[in-house]
Amino acid sequence: MASIVILTGAGISAESGLGTFRDKDGLWTKYELKKVATPEGFARNPRLVHEFYNARRKNAVEASPNAAHEALARLEREMPGETLIITQNVDDLHERAGSKAVWHMHGQLAGALCAACDHRWTAPLVMSHTDPCPSCGAPSTRPDIVWFGEMPYHMEDIWVALSEAALFVSIGTSGTVYPAATFAQDAAQAGAETLEMNLEPSDVSRDFDMARFGPASELVPQWVD
Ligand code: BJW
Structure with missing residues (x-):
């Protein structure tokens, strides 16, 4: 080891x-943590959550x-x-x-996770919750990110x-x-x-x-x- x-x-x-999360201009000053980084937020408004992570994925791809x-x-x-x-x-x-x-x-911005069957795959640059899971076909795609309350x-x-x-x-x-x-x-x-x-x-x-x-x-x- x-x-x-x-x-x-x-x-x-x-x-x-x-961006960091908790600094003066951090992400949590612009977005409500509970809306974009909890399973409950995703259940309520998956579109908003994907918008948040799609934008961060784009920034990360462009960063060095x-x-x-x-x-x-x-x-x-x-x-x-x-x-x-x-x-x-x-x-x-x-x-x-x-x-x-x-x-x-x-977790990773580069990962997609099926909320129905837990299958994981490489995320496209832009994701939507209606994208079908390549394994089970359910339209339950989420980012492969660990949110508050998750292990x-x-x-x-x-x-x-x-x-x-x-x-x-x-x-x-x-x-x-x-x-x-x-x-x-x-x-x-x-x-x-x-x-x-x-x-x-x-x-x-x-x-x-x-x-x-x-x-x-x-x-x-x-x-x-
Ligand atoms: C620089 C710099 C420069 C700037 N150079 N430095 C009550 C009590 C105790 C625990 C809990 C509680 N209520 C709930 C909990 C648990 C909860 C929790 O911790 N909540 C707290 C808010 C209290 N945690 C969880 O739910 C976690 N799961 C869990 O606990 O499962 C149960 C378990 C039980 C037993 C064992 C193990 C597990 C899950 C946490 C998931 C966190 N998710 C997020 C968002 C998803 C990822 C994403 O979207 O990116 O992860 S939240 C966010 O915070 C993100 C980060 O990874 C994480 C940490 O933030 P980080 O990286 O520290 O960033 P900042 O912004 O906070 O700090 C940046 C620092 O850098 C600052 O200090 C700057 O000064 C410095 N800095 N520029 C050097 N240039």
Whole structure:
């Protein structure tokens, strides 16, 4: 298992032009979280939810990885098998920077999921809830995204990775969303050293042994190189 476990959040993609959620101009100041990021919101107004994710998919396709994504990919190449990225992000900028060991705990914009039979497939750029599922044919297509109240992906493997890490690093996340918000505590309890890199102190800064504050595109290359 990887000795360095890295949790990333929206802050690492901010300098690639993708919005964060809770900053001053964040997505949750423009959209109502309950309407676009809950199963109840999707049941009530699937069209609105698809509009939200279609726009974000377009932005993500047009964005490029920044120096922080690239530095993490470099770290993996220099320490093969020793690094794991657990990302809350639904973009694919880590993969496009060259990272291979990446787990998307909140799903991916590139994925479609059938709400009727759980079949998954690659999402087209523009999706609609009336698109038929390629497996069962039901017109119940949703983005393959983990919404509030749903179980994040890879959780069993994540608990094992956290328990075996020597170093846990958090980059660009506000520490307001569970279960990711307790990962630093979980890793520390299992014996890992913990490092936070964020634009500013987060809700969970006190859980870390070490902290560096500033833009990820500067902090992460400094740390890696
Ligand atoms: C920079 C920067 C730069 C800016 N450089 N830094 C009450 C108590 C406890 C828990 C709950 C509760 N009520 C409900 C819950 C559970 C709920 C939850 O956490 N709610 C909270 C709001 C309280 N969680 C869930 O429902 C989760 N499921 C769950 O818990 O299942 C049960 C379970 C039980 C036991 C074990 C395991 C599970 C599911 C959560 C799903 C989250 N979904 C979202 C949206 C979908 C994805 C998408 O559309 O993209 O995921 S919400 C949104 O927040 C998104 C993100 O991944 C997530 C985290 O946000 P993130 O990445 O931290 O972004 P921001 O904007 O908050 O922060 C950015 C940071 O970057 C800031 O600090 C900036 O300063 C910094 N920054 N620019 C460096 N250039």
